[in-house]
Amino acid sequence: MIRVDKKFCVQVGVTGFIILHLLILVPCLVASSLNSSESYNWPLKPFSEQHWINGTFCENRPNNNMLRHHFHNGIDIHLPQNGEVYSVIDGMVTAIDPYKNGGYIRIGRFAYVHVVPNPSLQVGDMVKAYETIIGVTDSHNHLHFVEGYPGDEVNPLREDGGLRPFEDKFAPIVKYVHFYIHGTATRFPTNRVSGYVDIAACASDRTDDGPMGDNNGIYRLGYQIFAQDGTTPVSEPIVPFTFNRKPDDSYIKNVYALGSDLSTYVYLPSNRIDQRDYWDTTQLQPGRYVVGVFAEDTGFGSDTLKIPVTVVTPDSIPPLPPRWKALIIDDRGNLILSWETTSSAQGQADWLIYPDWTDGQNDSSDVAGFRLYYSYDGQNWYLQQNEQILADTVRQIRLTGFNLQQPIFFRLTAVDNAAICNESEPSEIYGVRKSSSVKRVLIVDTVDQITNENSVTSRNHVLQYQQLLMQLGDYGFEVCTQQAIRDGMVNIEQYDCLLYFFHHDSSSQEILSVQEQKALQEYLQQGG
16 A cells, blocks of 8 residues: 655656656666666656766765765765655665654665655555655755665666766866875875885766766776876776775775865775775886876766876985084174085095995985984974975085074984985084174084994084083084085184094094194194
8 A cells, every 4th residue: 555645745747657657667676786777767856857966976974083984875966955755666665764864764775865754654655656755855955865775785876777867977087196105194205106005096076067066976996007108008907996886884994095084085096995905116117107097987987197106116224414514604694504425434535425225235326415403402403404405416505594692503314315215313413603702612523423333313522512611601612524624614713712522542643634733733823
């Protein structure tokens, strides 16, 4: 028996009856086979016309603070509040709940959610497709339409069946592609990649001109690797996601990356739906390639975003730290910072002694530049300039804007050009201060910064001397190495006091050349 409240009755004309009669002859069991081409009309008037789509199948859905919680198990059809909803099949009402999710009603394999059920219907009642009004939409202003039972939902907008008519005239868009170290949130910053790589792609589809039809989820997504020319394939297309059937919600983070939410869809095409996977760049020769991420909709619209990448050998070994040459104040009150990559202990040239031990080999070409940090207390450090400014060829800079009446300290690190750059240990800490009197002290650092006995970080002897000078009185101090004096960069006659210090097992006769000893004698004779 069919129970239909007069309020929910609908009159069907002759033409409409013929269309409905044809649909009823073929029961809608399309969800039982994804290969079926059987289709059905829309569950709202006009039945044989396409309606706006507010949300597509298997979009990411949050739950409270969990931004990646479950897959959207149906589609959202735009229908303002109190819009009439009809069954798409002849069948029995198997469930009604006027409260859950704003109300829902199930008829056979189809569930209609965000619907205030027709109060005259009860479980067990039979309804007629496209005749019985089974309910009206609530304040969600859309019908959440589900095909399939819980755990066995299928896409009502699939390629070979489901809702008809349906035409998607707009192609999807792949908005961006990022690359991450596999299993982490660490992004490769310059598209230089190595090892196991996670690919993250933000994409969306415009299905129609409706108020919410311009930001829907993707039907199919994958990627392919090309040679540097961007057209010669290096791999077959890899298509991990085609959303015909809803996956288990436990796989949501295999499909959607961090950054996904209710309206942002960041996919992980390097995964599979049921398994975390990766793009294995170790299978490629180092060099330049192109990664193409493609998205498709059920209307066969597609978009591909191709990103040039450079595959490099994995490298987790940082370079050696740079070595200070001088930190002084020039005649105009500017800071002059100079450094080198020479090891005075080994006496080797700059280009020979700056290794980045990649696979145990010295590789000076792997160094990208330097990072300069400053501090007012020698403990809390702030980045002043990075390798974007201090490239590997830079050895000296001039800084302004610091209040030199208070002490300020600096240290340097080196970074390489690995896919995720490695940063060296910090250099020795050098400090500078301009005295309000004429007490100007030059500390001459003769200790090798890199020895087999002591690490750089354990020998901040210059900092210790400068802190002692601050305790003793109003001393201004600067610091340089012997090499800076030998090169003529620093004139010792400009200073009131020279403070040399040596390695514990060295002597002044061993460290100071004859020329330096003579220059010191003249300095002392002139009252220094």
